[in-house]
Each structure stands twice: as C-alpha cells, then as structure tokens.
Amino acid sequence: MGTVDFGPYALTERRIARLTLVLGGIASAGGCFLFSIRVGAGVMIGALLAWVNFRWLKSALDAVARAATAQVEPSKTRVPLASLFGLIGRYFLIAVSVYVIFVFFGIPVLSMLVGLCALGAATIGASLYEVFQSWD
Numbered sequence: 001m002g003t004v005d006f007g008p009y010a011l012t013e014r015r016i017a018r019l020t021l022v023l024g025g026i027a028s029a030g031g032c033f034l035f036s037i038r039v040g041a042g043v044m045i046g047a048l049l050a051w052v053n054f055r056w057l058k059s060a061l062d063a064v065a066r067a068a069t070a071q072v073e074p075s076k077t078r079v080p081l082a083s084l085f086g087l088i089g090r091y092f093l094i095a096v097s098v099y100v101i102f103v104f105f106g107i108p109v110l111s112m113l114v115g116l117c118a119l120g121a122a123t124i125g126a127s128l129y130e131v132f133q134s135w136d
Contacts, residue, residue, distance in 0.1 A: 012126055013058055019122035020051045024115055031111060042107040046115020049097055053090050054119055060086030 024047020032040030063083040094116070101107050 012130060015126045015129065016119075016122050017051060017054055019125050020047060020054060020118045023121050023125070024048065024050070024118040027114065027118065031114075035111075038107055039111045042101075042109075042111025043115040043118075045101055045107060046098075046112035047118040048115075049094050049112070050116045050119035053094060053116075056086050056090045056093075060084075060090075 024044055028040045028044035031043045060083045063080050067080060098112050102109050
C-alpha cells in the first residue's frame, strides 16, 4: 500500500489561508468605513479565528492522514490524540473566543460571525480559481 501524495493540494491550501486573511481585511475595512471601528474589528477578529480554525484543521487532518497511510492494517489504525483534540477543540476555541471578546470588549457577535465567513468565501474563491485554471 503506497502513500498518498498531498503535494498538489498544498498550493490550494496556502491560497485558501491567504485569501481568508485578505478577504477578512477587505471586509474589515468596509465594516470600519460603513459602520464603526467595532464592527470592522469584529470582522477582522472573525477572519483571524477562521484562519486559525483552518490551520488547526489542516494540521490535524494531515496527522490523521499520515497515521492512516503509515499503518498497514486499517482496522487497527491509531490516530494521535492531539489530532482528535485539534478536530474537536477548534470549535470550542472559536466559541470561547467569540464569547470572551463579546463580553469583555463589546465587539458585536454578528460582525465576528461575518468575519468567520471569510473562510467559506476564500474556499469558494480558491475552488473557482482551480476550475478556471484547469481550462487552460
């Protein structure tokens, strides 16, 4: 059983990570200009949390994939505990972060949720780029 080459996807993963921050920054600037500094800060905080979420998910899934491909018998595959925590703990991290930022700094929750959507927008953008790139 050979190992899987994830190299071709690394560029897309980096593109998604960068686009998350870029789109979050653009939306944050728009929020500052159209609404208030707090709204803009909330959007940027949400985008940063989305970026951290993506990085944590990527590293956890990479560890799971390495563990699954390195072991001969799939029924006895041992996934590292830290990877499982990374897969589940990222939701806890986001929820606690949003709560603390809302309570202590008064940043609107809705603006942070909009910032969290930067990851989805970045994923769609990177996917469209890959589709149109394949037409060449």
